[in-house]
Amino acid sequence: MQLFVDQLTNVDFSYLDAHRGIVGETWWASALLDGALDDEGMICDFGIVKKTLRNWLDLEVDHRLLVPVQSPALRLQNNGERVQLEWQLDNGEHIKMDAPREAVALVDAASITAQSVAQWCREQLRGQFPVNVEQLRLSFEPEAIDGAFYHYSHGLKKHNGNCQRIAHGHRSRIQIWLNDRRSAELEQEWAERWADIYLATEEDTIALNDGQYEFAYTARQGEFRLSMPASRCYLMNTDTTVEFIASHLAAVIKAGHPQANVKVKAFEGVNKGAIALR
Structure with missing residues (x-):
């Protein structure tokens, strides 16, 4: 049975x-x-x-x-409380992270x-x-998605829960309207632009050296550090909550279409997210 x-x-x-x-x-x-x-x-x-x-x-x-x-591709140090890792990509780039073990x-x-x-x-x-x-x-x-979507990773240092972890993420739909009409073209454009992207907050950026961004912050669960190829990052001047993501997308799209009414529905994983209007 x-x-x-x-x-x-x-x-x-x-x-x-x-x-x-x-x-x-x-x-x-x-x-x-x-x-x-x-x-x-x-x-x-x-x-x-x-x-x-x-x-x-x-x-x-x-x-x-x-x-x-x-x-x-992995080099790992784990002392039970913290994990330090280096990940070698097949194109020669690398990713490094130093974080609490629970992350x-x-x-x-x-x-x-x-x-x-x-x-x-x-x-x-x-x-x-x-x-x-x-x-x-x-x-x-x-999730079965009929339309555009992107994979993004981020960390929210101000969050009291597990969203504070510097490298967690979502597979998310994106829906965009111009003057109340869905724009499949814009949705696909952003899906491609943010394919496998790391969304970072500018104030968490501590260095940019040799094409590599260094991010760091301290949250309730401890200290987090992440080193990422700049080509795989997108920086925002706010935190990267889904509310700010939707607002950011709406503002950028509005700048390119100043005469249009813009609506962005940004998802955070399955069946949840935020809507922004411009």
Whole structure:
């Protein structure tokens, strides 16, 4: 017998990729449990499944940087409290990060894929369900998007929760209207411009050397430092909340179309975001 929960929850995170760099991502998580029926005629109570998986994914995956520890592109130091890493991209560029240990997920895999993360999660979750549950099958998939979207990573130092982590991200839709008409052209333009982008706040920039931006700030969870190729960054003069992102996009688009009424609907992952009008 099998018990399934489709689209149980979604996770927002970033991961390291040898070609794309730091990639913001959003996945739906679904679960399939194999097992025998208990005395109540259940494999496992849905409440237990949802609570266990949601809590674990929120704690161990959501708003973290997923690091494939078996990759030859990685150099890693982990003392249990802080992680220092260097990631070599296949074009010779590099990324460095120094952050609290809780800001990363060290995934036992050579690369980050939906399949490798699901396998790692299943191993970590072993033994957390009733004994009659013989097997947990966890799967991840991105939101089905009909239209333009981009992957972005960022950090919000003023946030009291896990958004303060300097390298977490989202896969997000973008919708733009000029005079109440959707502009697929502008949506695609920004999707391409912000493909796999790191959105940074100017005041968090401490240096620009040899084409490499250095970012740093202190938040409640500790000190964060990140070094990124400048070509993969976009700087804003505000924090990078989705509200400021929508406002920034609307202002830039309005400057290019001064006679038009501009509306921007910027998403932060799945089914949430902000709207700005100009």
